[in-house]
Amino acid sequence: MSYLIYVADDEKNIRQLIQSFLEDEGFMVRLFETGDALLCEFEETPADLVILDVMMPGTDGFSICSSIRKKSDVPIILLTARGTDADYVTGFTLGCDDYFAKPFSPIKLTMRVKAIFKRISKEKEKTTNEKLNFGDIVLYPMQKTAYCKNEELKLTNTEYSLLSYLIENKDKAISREELLNVIWGYDSFVETRVTDDTIKRLRKKILTHNSNVSIETVWGFGFKLSLKD
Structure with missing residues (x-):
């Protein structure tokens, strides 16, 4: 199964770097310059995972994360240039699955994405009717x-x-x-x-x-x- 991943970051080089690493692992990737554009596309065609920069033109990544979480439990990874305690608390309170402070390792980010899908796959295999x-x-x-x-x-x-x-x-x-x-x-x-x-x-x-x-x-x-x- 080929998973679809949406990436929103206002820095073109970061978007393309993430895309390169993820596509090398067989993922389908769509890039967006703003969170608003990503959210608009997500409402039409939901992705399997979302990677959001926190500080972008227009609506910030925190707000986009919150909007997505209200309608979907899709895994969300946030990227931030600050990495302060307040940012960590805000991100996890809004329901993100993980948080990377810039500059980050694209290899570690890719490993994290693969791990999320591996976990989801395992959970589907072991799901039973027993409460x-x-x-x-x-x-x-x-x-x-x-x-x-x-x-x-x-x-x-x-x-x-x-x-x-x-x-x-x-x-x-x-x-x-x-x-x-x-x-x-x-x-x-x-x-x-x-x-x-x-x-x-x-x-x-x-x-x-x-x-x-x-x-x-x-x-x-x-x-x-x-x-x-």
Whole structure:
């Protein structure tokens, strides 16, 4: 299967560099100078993955990410020239799947894209009708939906995958390295805050529903599910 990827960046050399690396791996790539142009095309023909620069003429990448996320759980990777804490928080809060600060390695970006599609493929293979549950949280793999006390948890694709894996391994602590490998597809430890930021978002959504489920941090190692007293 040949996946379709949309790339929006106002710098022509960056767009073409990303296109070159992705097409070498067999992906179909469409380039856009602005996020507005990408969004317009996405509404007509949805892509399988979106790569967005944050700072572009017209509507910024954060807003485009938010608009796409309201209608689709397509994987979204953000690119930024700043890489500040505020940008990380904003990007992950809006539901992006990963975040690259410029200058970035096109090889690592390509590896990340391949890892996302590999994860999606594996999830489709293991999907069953059997529901997963822990405490007052229930997941339905076929529909890829999650509920807490019969109210739907609005989760992104990555958040769902992370929560699903934690429930599947509810009897043990899971290391950050294992989560990066299984959920994000990194084969070795890399400098990324994506795991912790996704956990924070997941915790906030669970807390909003007053769940009896807690995601504990195992300091220096990773995370583990537990039930509140």
